[in-house]
Amino acid sequence: EIVMTQSPATLSVSPGERATLSCRASQSVSSNVAWYQQKPGQAPRLLIYGASTRATGIPARFSGSGSGTQFTLTISSLQSEDSAVYYCQHYDNRPPRTFGGGTKVEVK
Amino acid sequence: QVQLVESGGGLVKPGGSLRLSCAASGFRFSDYDVSWIRQAPGKGLEWVSYISGSGKSIYYADSVKGRFTISRDNAKNSVSLQMNSLRVEDTAVYFCARERDFDAAFDIWGQGTRVTISS
Numbered sequence: 001e002i003v004m005t006q007s008p009a010t011l012s013v014s015p016g017e018r019a020t021l022s023c024r025a026s027q028s029v030s031s032n033v034a035w036y037q038q039k040p041g042q043a044p045r046l047l048i049y050g051a052s053t054r055a056t057g058i059p060a061r062f063s064g065s066g067s068g069t070q071f072t073l074t075i076s077s078l079q080s081e082d083s084a085v086y087y088c089q090h091y092d093n094r095p096p097r098t099f100g101g102g103t104k105v106e107v108k
Numbered sequence: 109q110v111q112l113v114e115s116g117g118g119l120v121k122p123g124g125s126l127r128l129s130c131a132a133s134g135f136r137f138s139d140y141d142v143s144w145i146r147q148a149p150g151k152g153l154e155w156v157s158y159i160s161g162s163g164k165s166i167y168y169a170d171s172v173k174g175r176f177t178i179s180r181d182n183a184k185n186s187v188s189l190q191m192n193s194l195r196v197e198d199t200a201v202y203f204c205a206r207e208r209d210f211d212a213a214f215d216i217w218g219q220g221t222r223v224t225i226s227s
Contacts, residue, residue: 032211032212038153042219043203043218043220044203044217046213049211050211055213055215087152087153089213091207094165095143096167096169097158097214098155099145099155100152102152
């Protein structure tokens with residue numbers, strides 16, 4: 001089973017600065033990676049699918065990149081409302097669906 | 109609008125059973141695969157089970173295999189998760205989520221239903 005490892009566990013960034021979140025797969029997963037944002041008490045929200053395509057309604061400051069085993073979510077200019085936990089997820093033709101452990105982003 | 113709404117959560121003793129439901133609206137339900145995903149208190153997301161749009165393909169996480177059963181009724185636009193032999197470690201918020209048309213990213217999530225297993 002593929003394991004998704006996210007780093008760092010917590011990231012503290014000033015408003016307007018760039019936040020870079022990493023996700024590493026235990027073996028190549030092509031571009032079958034999604035990113036989600038989850039705020040306290042809410043369901044996760046899809047941000048990125050196919051490693052780099054923004055979901056409907058997601059602001060342009062969110063971008064995804066990578067393929068194979070290394071993936072990155074970048075928030076180009078952090079806003080206060082971006083405080084949340086971010087999860088990467090691997091998917092394939094068949095389950096299981098695998099999530100990373102999450103990165104908590106704090107706005108200083 | 110497009111939405112999923114879970115129900116059926118509650119407090120159950122270890123060894124007990126619970127049936128969760130996920131009601132869909134605003135889209136052609138039978139065209140979409142659905143998964144249950146859970147989140148233990150203060151923890152990350154854990155995929156639990158999957159069912160294809162037709163109901164013919166079903167998968168489970170090893171942690172629930174043999175205890176949980178997923179099913180769907182496309183006429184009623186709903187997916188269910190029957191949970192038996194519940195354990196303390198099954199305590200979590202359970203979300204149902206729709207998989208996208210062309211890949212398996214989860215584009216629509218319900219608000220979640222809380223399941224607590226405690227004596």
